[in-house]
Amino acid sequence: MTDPTLAQTGLVVRREPVLIIGALSDIGRALARVYGREGYPLLLAARRVERLTSDIQDLTLRFGVPVGAVELDILDLAGQGAFLDALGCLPGTVICVVGLLGCQPEAEKSWIQTDLILRTNYVAPACLLGEIANRMQARGSGCVIGISSVAGDRGRASNYLYGSAKAGFTAFLSGLRNRLSRHGVKVMTIKPGFIDTRMTRGMTLPPFLTAQPAEVAEAIWKAQAHGRDVVYLRPVWRLIMLIIRLIPEVLFKKLEI
Amino acid sequence: MSESGASVRLSGWGRSRMALCHLLRPVTRDDAVNDGSATSSLIARGNGRSYGDASLNTAATLSTLRLDRLLAFDPADGLLTAEAGLLLSDLLALFVPRGWFPPVTPGTRFVTLGGMLATDAHGKNHHVDGSFGEHVRQFDLLCGDGVVRRCSRTQNVDLFRATIGGMGLTGTVLTVTLALRRIETPWILQETVRCRDLDETLAAFEAARSSPYSVAWIDCLAKGGGRGRALMYRGEHAPAAAVPTGTRAPRLVAEPPRLRVPVDFPGWFLNGRTVQAFNALYYHHGRPGSALIDYQRFFYPLDAIGDWNRFYGRRGFMQYQCVVPTAGGRGSLLRLLDLIAAGGSGSFLAVLKQFGACGPPGQGGLLSFPMAGYTLAVDFPTSAAALSLMREMDHVVADCGGRLYLAKDARMDPAMMSATYPDLDLFRGICRAVDPRRRYRSLLSERVAL
Ligand SMILES: NC(=O)c1ccc[n+]([C@@H]2O[C@H](COP(=O)([O-])OP(=O)(O)OC[C@H]3O[C@@H](n4cnc5c(N)ncnc54)[C@H](OP(=O)(O)O)[C@@H]3O)[C@@H](O)[C@H]2O)c1
Numbered sequence: 107m108t109d110p111t112l113a114q115t116g117l118v119v120r121r122e123p124v125l126i127i128g129a130l131s132d133i134g135r136a137l138a139r140v141y142g143r144e145g146y147p148l149l150l151a152a153r154r155v156e157r158l159t160s161d162i163q164d165l166t167l168r169f170g171v172p173v174g175a176v177e178l179d180i181l182d183l184a185g186q187g188a189f190l191d192a193l194g195c196l197p198g199t200v201i202c203v204v205g206l207l208g209c210q211p212e213a214e215k216s217w218i219q220t221d222l223i224l225r226t227n228y229v230a231p232a233c234l235l236g237e238i239a240n241r242m243q244a245r246g247s248g249c250v251i252g253i254s255s256v257a258g259d260r261g262r263a264s265n266y267l268y269g270s271a272k273a274g275f276t277a278f279l280s281g282l283r284n285r286l287s288r289h290g291v292k293v294m295t296i297k298p299g300f301i302d303t304r305m306t307r308g309m310t311l312p313p314f315l316t317a318q319p320a321e322v323a324e325a326i327w328k329a330q331a332h333g334r335d336v337v338y339l340r341p342v343w344r345l346i347m348l349i350i351r352l353i354p355e356v357l358f359k360k361l362e363i
Numbered sequence: 364m365s366e367s368g369a370s371v372r373l374s375g376w377g378r379s380r381m382a383l384c385h386l387l388r389p390v391t392r393d394d395a396v397n398d399g400s401a402t403s404s405l406i407a408r409g410n411g412r413s414y415g416d417a418s419l420n421t422a423a424t425l426s427t428l429r430l431d432r433l434l435a436f437d438p439a440d441g442l443l444t445a446e447a448g449l450l451l452s453d454l455l456a457l458f459v460p461r462g463w464f465p466p467v468t469p470g471t472r473f474v475t476l477g478g479m480l481a482t483d484a485h486g487k488n489h490h491v492d493g494s495f496g497e498h499v500r501q502f503d504l505l506c507g508d509g510v511v512r513r514c515s516r517t518q519n520v521d522l523f524r525a526t527i528g529g530m531g532l533t534g535t536v537l538t539v540t541l542a543l544r545r546i547e548t549p550w551i552l553q554e555t556v557r558c559r560d561l562d563e564t565l566a567a568f569e570a571a572r573s574s575p576y577s578v579a580w581i582d583c584l585a586k587g588g589g590r591g592r593a594l595m596y597r598g599e600h601a602p603a604a605a606v607p608t609g610t611r612a613p614r615l616v617a618e619p620p621r622l623r624v625p626v627d628f629p630g631w632f633l634n635g636r637t638v639q640a641f642n643a644l645y646y647h648h649g650r651p652g653s654a655l656i657d658y659q660r661f662f663y664p665l666d667a668i669g670d671w672n673r674f675y676g677r678r679g680f681m682q683y684q685c686v687v688p689t690a691g692g693r694g695s696l697l698r699l700l701d702l703i704a705a706g707g708s709g710s711f712l713a714v715l716k717q718f719g720a721c722g723p724p725g726q727g728g729l730l731s732f733p734m735a736g737y738t739l740a741v742d743f744p745t746s747a748a749a750l751s752l753m754r755e756m757d758h759v760v761a762d763c764g765g766r767l768y769l770a771k772d773a774r775m776d777p778a779m780m781s782a783t784y785p786d787l788d789l790f791r792g793i794c795r796a797v798d799p800r801r802r803y804r805s806l807l808s809e810r811v812a813l
Pocket of ligand 1: 255304306
């Protein structure tokens with residue numbers, strides 16, 4: 107497609123497909139742009155996948171990489187195996203972006219909401235990534251990337267249902283990494299602070315601590331290239347969460363943060 | 364207020380006016396339709412590169428930056444359809460390597476397609492190719508009545524003409540279809556000519572009529588016989604045969620550069636004397652002759668410095684860009700240059716460019732800026748002296764039948780607006796037909812009573 111007088115061309119390497127679970131999220135879209143640009147074939151999984159039509163056109167026109175879309179409701183645990191079989195191949199990299207912040211005050215009064223938050227952020231991603239990891243272990247290679255959250259580092263009144271599910275997810279990823287490090291499978295935990303996405307629409311966020319989706323996607327791609335294990339985004343959140351974790355509980359329980 | 368936005372302090376590129384705006388950030392076309400439907404009024408905003416208050420509305424400002432998908436491209440004729448928030452920098456990074464170039468480009472690549480359409484942007488090739496709007500085949504417009512209308516030269520023709528150069532006041536542009544043009548290389552054959560006074564400069568423009576691109580940097584602070592001395596740059600896309608074999612293609616820079624101006628400079632940094640010294644240096648440094656240069660250096664020299672607007676300090680700056688008609692153009696320019704030189708607070712960037720005829724009559728944008736003549740653009744640090752100087756310049760411009768560029772303006776009054784834009788009533792009528800309550804409004808439209 108490109109001509110050497112018009113553009114600098116690099117070595118052409120064959121890339122294994124990247125599966126993005128939750129491709130309709132702002133982070134998922136930004137990830138597709140980055141991995142597409144780097145020449146990876148893309149598999150995009152989401153609910154009501156027809157909403158991805160214009161994104162698929164865009165990715166195809168931009169990067170000329172193959173782009174496939176697959177329907178997935180991650181809460182359908184029984185259907186996860188069939189979903190993976192239907193992909194036709196085991197992707198080289200799988201990134202799970204699915205998440206649900208929910209409404210904490212409502213969820214406190216509703217077991218239905220609580221259940222949905224816990225299953226969407228923890229149970230369902232753990233089941234799906236667990237099965238993918240098993241298949242990657244059998245193959246002897248692969249990379250699993252989970253988007254958790256700094257909210258999982260310590261429970262706070264304002265979002266502890268979401269936070270506790272993310273805490274579970276973080277621990278799951280940590281254990282999975284521990285188990286698979288001897289089997290050629292990489293597991294990476296991403297812990298964003300604030301990101302300017304649909305999830306945080308309508309909230310007024312501090313600009314210095316708030317990342318843009320494109321920035322997050324670039325950082326994830328770089329972190330994978332460097333073989334990182336746990337990544338805070340923006341990096342300053344590592345320090346912030348360190349401090350927050352160090353506050354003694356007697357004091358912490360009285361704080362409003 | 365709608366649930367879907369947050370309050371953010373915004374300004375135009377000149378930063379002379381800040382406003383706390385309710386910012387909406389739709390990700391999909393459906394979001395754009397829904398988000399804007401509930402607000403009392405709104406205006407769309409691209410990359411915030413208009414200089415004044417054109418992309419500000421405190422009730423709702425709808426950012427199109429995440430509506431930036433490519434939707435169709437036909438490599439047979441170069442027709443591209445994309446969402447309106449696509450950045451020109453993205454377009455260049457994607458299409459220059461494939462041998463395509465935008466038909467018109469302004470002096471920065473950090474603008475959106477929607478922004479170029481709404482301002483009917485012009486470039487260094489206006490004398491040959493006209494403005495951006497002439498290359499737009501069609502677009503989808505979300506109007507104030509909630510209806511999305513497809514506009515072209517055969518469909519919703521009035522709305523088509525009102526939207527080109529219409530500063531976003533007809534609605535939110537959702538998609539744009541435009542024709543790209545073929546290039547053989549990413550290089551420009553540039554020729555630099557030194558002109559000792561205005562007559563030489565204007566003669567150089569005449570001589571450059573057949574050059575695809577031309578622009579002059581002009582030393583506004585030179586007085587007496589040297590008034591209007593300039594460096595004129597002419598350019599054309601280099602054919603493959605003009606590029607030595609083995610030349611590496613230039614590195615594409617799609618992101619604003621790391622080299623940024625990190626802080627506001629103190630207000631005194633740019634004063635008459637520093638600017639005069641800079642101008643003299645620049646003028647004598649320019650090397651006449653020809654060179655093969657990267658298209659990015661030719662078209663976007665200032666993009667190499669991120670946030671260069673911060674050179675002007677916290678109070679920001681204003682750009683005065685006017686056009687004066689060809690007939691009597693020399694006299695008008697001399698009068699403007701005299702005023703600027705006497706004011707002594709001109710900028711280190713003053714640009715002169717010849718505009719060509721603007722397509723067949725009755726077809727261009729109703730509020731489009733270009734007309735056959737000369738356009739002069741000067742930056743001033745925001746100050747009371749600069750404001751009164753600009754008012755004096757207004758008289759010269761209005762008297763000769765010229766006008767000001769709305770994309771740059773931050774201070775014109777309604778009288779100047781109505782004296783210099785003849786189709787205002789027609790424009791307002793077209794807006795009202797698709798937006799009975801005139802919900803599409805901006806600080807600019809209120810200031811100049813559009
Ligand atoms: N935004 C932040 O400040 C922030 C901070 C820390 C961590 N994160 C994490 O970053 C990730 C991306 O979030 P985001 O900010 O981009 O927000 P988002 O747009 O709300 O993304 C969440 C995505 O999860 C999908 N999803 C929810 N339930 C699903 C289900 N049952 N099956 C399939 N997909 C489902 C949603 O799809 P639908 O479109 O179908 O609803 C949506 O695309 C999340 O894991 C989030 O927890 C975000």
